[in-house]
Amino acid sequence: MQPALAISQLNKTYEGDFQALKGISLDVQPGDFFALLGPNGAGKSTTIGIICSLVLKTSGSVSIFGCDIDTDFSEAKQHVGVVPQEFNFNQFEKPFDILINQAGYFGIPREIAAERAEKYLRQLGLWDKSHVPSRTLSGGMKRRLMIARALIHEPKLLVLDEPTAGVDIELRRSMWDFLREINAQGTTIILTTHYLEEAESLCRNVAIIDHGQIVQNTSIRELLQQLNKELFVLDVRELLSDCPVIEGYPITLVDDHTLEVEVEKSQSINALFDALSSAGVHVLSMRNKTNRLEELFFDLVEKNLSGDKND
Amino acid sequence: MTNQEKWIAFMTIVRREIHRFLRIWPQTLLPPVITIVLYFVIFGTLIGSRIGEMAGLPYIQFVAPGLIMMSVITNSYSNVVSSFFGSKFQRNIEELLVSPTPNWIILLGFVVGGMCRGLGVGLIVTVLSLYFADFSIHSLPITVGIVLMTSLMFSLAGLINAVFARNFDDISIIPTFVLTPLTYLGGVFYSIELLGEFWSKVSMINPVLYMVNAFRYGIAGISDINIVWAFSMVGLFSVLLFFVALNLLEKGSRLRS
Ligand SMILES: Nc1ncnc2c1ncn2[C@@H]1O[C@H](COP(=O)(O)OP(=O)(O)O)[C@@H](O)[C@H]1O
Numbered sequence A: 001m002q003p004a005l006a007i008s009q010l011n012k013t014y015e016g017d018f019q020a021l022k023g024i025s026l027d028v029q030p031g032d033f034f035a036l037l038g039p040n041g042a043g044k045s046t047t048i049g050i051i052c053s054l055v056l057k058t059s060g061s062v063s064i065f066g067c068d069i070d071t072d073f074s075e076a077k078q079h080v081g082v083v084p085q086e087f088n089f090n091q092f093e094k095p096f097d098i099l100i101n102q103a104g105y106f107g108i109p110r111e112i113a114a115e116r117a118e119k120y121l122r123q124l125g126l127w128d129k130s131h132v133p134s135r136t137l138s139g140g141m142k143r144r145l146m147i148a149r150a151l152i153h154e155p156k157l158l159v160l161d162e163p164t165a166g167v168d169i170e171l172r173r174s175m176w177d178f179l180r181e182i183n184a185q186g187t188t189i190i191l192t193t194h195y196l197e198e199a200e201s202l203c204r205n206v207a208i209i210d211h212g213q214i215v216q217n218t219s220i221r222e223l224l225q226q227l228n229k230e231l232f233v234l235d236v237r238e239l240l241s242d243c244p245v246i247e248g249y250p251i252t253l254v255d256d257h258t259l260e261v262e263v264e265k266s267q268s269i270n271a272l273f274d275a276l277s278s279a280g281v282h283v284l285s286m287r288n289k290t291n292r293l294e295e296l297f298f299d300l301v302e303k304n305l306s307g308d309k310n311d
Numbered sequence B: 001m002t003n004q005e006k007w008i009a010f011m012t013i014v015r016r017e018i019h020r021f022l023r024i025w026p027q028t029l030l031p032p033v034i035t036i037v038l039y040f041v042i043f044g045t046l047i048g049s050r051i052g053e054m055a056g057l058p059y060i061q062f063v064a065p066g067l068i069m070m071s072v073i074t075n076s077y078s079n080v081v082s083s084f085f086g087s088k089f090q091r092n093i094e095e096l097l098v099s100p101t102p103n104w105i106i107l108l109g110f111v112v113g114g115m116c117r118g119l120g121v122g123l124i125v126t127v128l129s130l131y132f133a134d135f136s137i138h139s140l141p142i143t144v145g146i147v148l149m150t151s152l153m154f155s156l157a158g159l160i161n162a163v164f165a166r167n168f169d170d171i172s173i174i175p176t177f178v179l180t181p182l183t184y185l186g187g188v189f190y191s192i193e194l195l196g197e198f199w200s201k202v203s204m205i206n207p208v209l210y211m212v213n214a215f216r217y218g219i220a221g222i223s224d225i226n227i228v229w230a231f232s233m234v235g236l237f238s239v240l241l242f243f244v245a246l247n248l249l250e251k252g253s254r255l256r257s
């Protein structure tokens, strides 16, 4: 089957020589609910911008359900609906007109557009606002208006750039429910977020992006498991020729005085030391080995904690 | 996109453009009408009666075609420049950029929208001018032909201005420093016969002169310049501007980062 999204060796250098994407490759399968997770400035919006042709790529290729965005751009655009990070509708136009016009740009006749506009405005709880100037809507309503607009041509792939930024908790949950539902009905969804919690509760697969590079591309479950483990480096007194074997604690021998042990966060470290002592191994010192992923997550969590206050 | 889908996209843009200038009619339709009525009262009635004849016509009949043309020019131009720049500013131009609508349809949509306002205001002004001056039409095809082409050309120019504009100042520079002088020196208020040989030659490089004269010819049957020339010039300029504008959209200049 064609991937819903295939990105290969994507590079973007902005004017003024800033390299925002450094050779990103990524596949998203049809039907997936996919998170592009990363801190601010990682390159998430740039990636989304290229997918929906608001940003010109420097090199690389992108195809959507097998349609290349350069050579088959008309078809490719029919397949994708985008909800950008910033509001980008005319604040003086009314939600209903905004949807009808967007449908028109996709060549959808007015009668069909009117039916769909009503359907999506109702589903997103905006029907009673459909004929007021959109500048009078609240932030959460504006965001939902953009979701309705992205769906009006019924794309197979829906891309949302930080859809819940600035949306309060209650609305956030109902938006999540809505997204789960349309995903269940077959729409592939990609969303960017800097909330691990959001990716965790919605998505099946995830790519982590940092400084314009994909750091990790895996399933959410796998990712969480990985984050649940800690790696310790132990310096021992004895000269080891064989790696000690202790049940439940995978150990690797780094050199003849150094061990690395994987410990799940739920496991006790006391038990590890007991087992090592009975095996005749004496630990002189121990340190925590952090990898880039963990550092990144530490960052994400830290930033979110401080960021939430000024949201 | 099929041709039918393209047609729907085109009509959507045109309809939205018309909707826009009707919604804000106190800013778009009312001011040109007030301005033109003032011109008629001052130049036509008050001063005009003292001037007597210009190029063999009563002054009011001489200025009326020029004033109509002036309102077509400024309204076509300013509609496209403010609508297109406005959608860049509010970023709703992105609604079109993410859609499969080809650039030439986007271009034609905005331009035809601008022509609707230019021609609409032109029509209102013409009807009003009948109150001040009575004139018959010498040649309908020439009159309509030149007014259509003028409106087209200035709508295109407005779009190019909007693409380059980075802020609201940039969209008033060209109208103030280029458009207004060109129209005032374009034979709206006087016949270039009045100028010395040198200055009437210089006037010949002003495209507005050709349009105003061709239009006046269509109405009153008199012209300072050759009509075929006028049509060729305006036609040539329009084609040129069309391709410049299309090229800007294709490259995504100042639209896609
Ligand atoms: N138009 C632009 N011109 C120059 N640099 C940009 C532009 N847009 C984004 N950048 C830079 O590119 C990097 C990635 O930005 P972005 O894709 O918006 O990140 P994210 O969405 O992950 O927060 C940032 O450092 C940002 O400053």
Ligand SMILES: [Mg+2]
Residues within 6 Å of the ligand: A041, A044, A045, A046, A085, A161, A162
């Ligand atoms: Mg972003």
